[in-house]
Amino acid sequence: MVSTNPESIVLLEEVRKTYLMGGEEVHALAGVSLKVERGVFCAIMGPSGSGKSTMLNLLGCLDRPTSGRYTLAGQDIGTLNDDRLSELRLKYLGFVFQSFNLIPQLTVRENIELPLFYLGYEAAECAKLATELAGRVGLGNRVNHRPTELSGGQQQRVAVARALANDPQLILADEPTGNLDSATGKQVMELLVDLNAHGKTIVMVTHEPDIAAYAQRRIHMLDGVIDRVEENA
């Protein structure tokens, strides 16, 4: 049974996602089957509107498939309610967004602490771990700064630190370098590669081939289906 294979963290089976737009059905995902093994760094590519974000939202348990089955770390998502999905995100997933999405009124440390807070860690422990994580992304000396006081690259590194705080099994990144210049984008990518080297599974959406080149596997989407899959030798 593939669905219980402990080596594949993500398993999509004939997944469809259909939206109704003005009475007309839009198949954002039109039957996708995909397996992502633990430890893989995988890029999802494709033109605008091909269903990349929809797929990432599904993988991130922010959404449920219209039909088909999604198994994350051995659990069938379709049967879970909103609270259980939240728990799953809290325990297994880390998100990195194109526009960083740091909370502006919180400091760097407080932003990184957020997942720990929801996990119920003690305040002192939150602070300690968050400071450590800030150091790991090279921002140990900025913990008390506000996001607005940081450059884009620094903000994205804080976001990566926040995504790491719950020690997730899967990191999901939607165009993580989309708002960065190529130099800082490179820094963030190197950070992700380093994380992958330390065993984290990463699924990243991008339309830039040179960014996708950091990944071992490139999944090309077209009109809601997987067009082809490239794998590094």
Next chain:
Amino acid sequence: MRQLRVMRNVHLGIKNLLLHKLRSLLTMLGMVFGVASVIAMLSIGEGASKDALEQIQKLGSTNIIISAQKPVEDQEISTTRSFMSVYGLLYDDEQRIREVFPAVEKTAPVKLVRKEGRLHERSLELRVVGTTPEWFELVHRRLVGGRPIVARDLDTHAPVVVLTEYGARRLLATEQTIGQLLRIGGDHFEVIGIVQSEEGGGAGIQLPDQEVDAYIPLNVARERYGDVTTRRTTGSQEREKVELHQLIVQVASNDEVESTSFGISAMLQRFHKKADYRVDVPLGLLRQAEATKRTFNIVLGSIAGISLLVGGIGIMNIMLANVTERTREIGVRRAIGAKRKQIVMQFLIETVVLSTVGGLLGIIVGVSIPFAVTLLSDMPTVIAPWSLILSVGISMTVGVLFGLYPAVRAANLDPIEALRHE
């Protein structure tokens, strides 16, 4: 752990409040006025009833106090030479009241004369009160030393006097008080006792006793000083004939106070052609205080209610704006793994922080209103500690009530759309 989360949310709430100081302050104004009105209302109400209760305690709730009053028509012609104004209560009135009304248990007649009291070189302008032993039973004042006037003093027409603490201190100073001979007018009286003095009356009815009182047996007062007093002013003299200046009547129970006072009024009306007396009922004070309290409660209660409603709506409005402004934050929190109810809690606590800070400011304003009222109008106010606790409770409740909708709205946002929100 739960406590920790609440504290974090409180902390976050305060942070967000401080982020928009002016906006927060304006939002809180409704709460401030609402809570201030609640506190003012309660303290003025409490003050009124506490004052009334104290008065009643001093006057005796089962007492009816009938006082002589110079009729208006006599006041006008009193300047006429050799006119004598005859008014006030009669010796017979006491007898009649005792006989006619079975509810009446005791009566204390009061005859007043202004005389100078003199002991060696010290002197004091006294209000000589000719009365009976009942006085000391109806006007509860602690006996500081000696004994009060007793029936035997009247039987023997004894020239004895009971002084107040104040009078004793002024006249007798360091000397042994009881047993001294005090000269009142032209006569000598033996000081047999000292009672505590109560200073001034309050709102409503004059207290029956004064600091400068000297109590002597009624019949002695009548024999020595008679019923007629003469007061000489430049070019004319005022003469008055008054038998009794006051009559304190005690009935058996609170229930009989009102009916008996009506009865007494009706009876006095038959025997007095002029309106030369007034009937006061201490228990009526309570009614009066309650009526005042009710009026205040209605006025301030409406202000409080409207302010709290407006304040609550203002807070809800700001929180809805807050939710819209922070849609992305909500999306991020949800993506990280916050449950719906945790988002609800976050925004609810933030609203409660807002309303409670408003409430606390309201307490500050609310405490100063009664203070100002007492200062400006002499109206007594009492700030009960529980009213402050109640105010905090009200503020928190308003926060919860009006924060619930924005919080639920925040929690029900679709995380994907929230993250896409610009």
